[in-house]
Amino acid sequence: MAKYVMALDSGTTSNRCILFNERGEMCSVAQKEFTQHFPKPGWVEHEPGEIWSTQLAVAREAMTKIGASAEDIAAIGITNQRETTIVWDKNTGQPVYPAIVWQCRRTSEYCDSLKEKGLTEKFREKTGLVIDAYFSGTKVKWILDHVEGARERAEKGMLLFGTVETWLIWKLTRGAVHVTDYSNASRTMLFNINTLEWDEEILKELGIPRSMLPQARASSEIYGETDPSFFGGRIPIAGAAGDQQAALFGQACFDQGEAKNTYGTGCFLLMNTGSKPVFSKNGLVTTIGWGIGGTITYALEGSIFVAGAALQWLRDELRLIDSAADSEYFAQRVKDTNGCYVVPAFTGLGAPYWDQYARGTIVGLTRGVNKYHIIRATLESLAYQVNDVLEAMKADSGMDLSSLKVDGGASANDFLMQTQADLSSAPVNRPRCVETTAMGAAYLAGLAAGYWKDIEDVKRNWATDKIFVPAIDSEKREQMLEGWKRAVACSYGWARKDG
Ligand SMILES: Nc1ncnc2c1ncn2[C@@H]1O[C@H](COP(=O)(O)OP(=O)(O)O)[C@@H](O)[C@H]1O
Numbered sequence: 203m204a205k206y207v208m209a210l211d212s213g214t215t216s217n218r219c220i221l222f223n224e225r226g227e228m229c230s231v232a233q234k235e236f237t238q239h240f241p242k243p244g245w246v247e248h249e250p251g252e253i254w255s256t257q258l259a260v261a262r263e264a265m266t267k268i269g270a271s272a273e274d275i276a277a278i279g280i281t282n283q284r285e286t287t288i289v290w291d292k293n294t295g296q297p298v299y300p301a302i303v304w305q306c307r308r309t310s311e312y313c314d315s316l317k318e319k320g321l322t323e324k325f326r327e328k329t330g331l332v333i334d335a336y337f338s339g340t341k342v343k344w345i346l347d348h349v350e351g352a353r354e355r356a357e358k359g360m361l362l363f364g365t366v367e368t369w370l371i372w373k374l375t376r377g378a379v380h381v382t383d384y385s386n387a388s389r390t391m392l393f394n395i396n397t398l399e400w401d402e403e404i405l406k407e408l409g410i411p412r413s414m415l416p417q418a419r420a421s422s423e424i425y426g427e428t429d430p431s432f433f434g435g436r437i438p439i440a441g442a443a444g445d446q447q448a449a450l451f452g453q454a455c456f457d458q459g460e461a462k463n464t465y466g467t468g469c470f471l472l473m474n475t476g477s478k479p480v481f482s483k484n485g486l487v488t489t490i491g492w493g494i495g496g497t498i499t500y501a502l503e504g505s506i507f508v509a510g511a512a513l514q515w516l517r518d519e520l521r522l523i524d525s526a527a528d529s530e531y532f533a534q535r536v537k538d539t540n541g542c543y544v545v546p547a548f549t550g551l552g553a554p555y556w557d558q559y560a561r562g563t564i565v566g567l568t569r570g571v572n573k574y575h576i577i578r579a580t581l582e583s584l585a586y587q588v589n590d591v592l593e594a595m596k597a598d599s600g601m602d603l604s605s606l607k608v609d610g611g612a613s614a615n616d617f618l619m620q621t622q623a624d625l626s627s628a629p630v631n632r633p634r635c636v637e638t639t640a641m642g643a644a645y646l647a648g649l650a651a652g653y654w655k656d657i658e659d660v661k662r663n664w665a666t667d668k669i670f671v672p673a674i675d676s677e678k679r680e681q682m683l684e685g686w687k688r689a690v691a692c693s694y695g696w697a698r699k700d701g
């Protein structure tokens with residue numbers, strides 16, 4: 203019997219491969235960063251070829267590290283940065299343009315024009331999303347409009363579109379399989395989450411030919427097998443999900459009302475809402491969590507664009523810290539932020555504000571504010587943003603969260619986790635394995651391949667590392683939150699051309 207399930211976790215800044223055993227333990231890990239391209243202010247691109255080559259390299263490296271062969275791998279599950287858009291030639295496999303990354307704001311004005319046409323409600327009802335440059339649809343349109351000859355070739359059926367999992371599956375099968383899963387499809391703004399079909403009316407509005415789109419499939423099923431040239435044998439590719447949905451799965455949030463927050467480059471808070479979509483009145487989006495065995499599980503999501511990336515900004519641009527982890531120590535050199543707030547709206551504000559033109563700001567500066575206050579305020583900004591989303595989620599779902607499960611790189615920061623518990627007045631529960639995204643992908647694939655029997659196996663493998671309980675009084679909390687609201691208001695609309 204095969205010993206492992208392989209998770210390919212293709213994130214925004216790096217590709218990872220983790221081999222899990224039956225108990226959900228990580229037996230081998232390999233990771234490689236890839237290049238971020240910022241060709242213009244607000245634009246973000248990746249090279250699709252580099253996404254593929256680094257992903258393949260880490261998969262081979264993880265196998266080599268423990269001497270695993272293709273026969274040792276029961277299945278591959280793929281999880282990925284979502285919305286990032288790749289268009290390539292069906293015959294040559296050559297991308298026609300770099301991958302336009304989820305953070306890229308280049309289609310903001312076109313999104314405004316859709317809103318001005320009064321299409322907001324229609325898009326929400328069909329796709330569950332707000333109209334925003336974040337999602338893939340307008341990025342595909344941009345490529346077709348701006349790359350010479352692309353629209354003509356797309357109309358002739360010569361071009362294919364995919365998000366990152368689609369691209370990787372296509373590459374791993376040497377062009378034999380062009381699929382996406384429902385969770386990733388639900389992030390394109392082209393997919394009807396009620397009918398589970400690409401939406402003809404939206405495709406027409408955006409001028410996107412149907413023939414470019416992948417087949418939308420369940421998140422846990424065998425899509426195809428890897429070409430033997432890659433790993434020395436065929437391995438079934440048996441699961442795929444967007445990274446945030448995979449984390450919800452990996453955190454074993456299987457019951458309605460269970461939620462997790464991932465603190466990575468951005469922050470993504472998702473709550474399982476069961477088998478019916480819940481439409482938000484408070485700035486959240488409705489998304490597909492996963493589709494398994496003919497059943498769809500929906501989720502409410504609050505997407506925060508800049509979280510851990512703000513720590514990278516402190517490290518790389520301001521050079522106030524040497525590593526993101528140092529922020530924990532420095533933040534505690536002072537007892538508070540001395541009245542200072544950092545709003546890291548570097549690429550606009552996502553949930554619950556959705557202001558494409560907001561930009562980052564630091565407010566409350568006085569002569570006494572030092573670097574430790576700024577570091578602390580930056581870390582606190584992650585917790586404030588998550589709290590804003592939590593409040594919206596409580597209002598939409600009518601449920602009070604008994605605890606919040608957390609994961610992602612920045613969840614290792616105890617100061618941040620304690621601040622979250624304090625600001626949100628709720629216990630924060632950090633699991634022993636915070637690689638829940640990769641774990642979720644592994645489970646989705648392992649369940650389809652019969653490596654695990656059912657979700658009870660997943661639940662059994664989940665264990666708490668530490669619970670952070672609220673430790674400040676409500677007066678202090680209210681005072682901190684009030685200042686944050688005023689700081690956020692200062693960042694609104696800054697990049698709008700008309701001021
Ligand atoms: N100890 C820490 N404290 C605060 N932020 C951290 C810490 N460790 C990592 N980070 C931040 O978390 C992010 C990396 O987390 P990860 O889950 O790997 O992100 P992604 O999957 O989005 O690439 C980086 O933006 C980094 O700045």
Ligand SMILES: O=P(O)(O)OC[C@H](O)CO
Pocket residue numbers: 212213214215282283284285304444445446466467468505
């Ligand atoms: O790569 P991550 O972990 O920052 O996740 C990115 C999200 O999927 C974007 O929607």
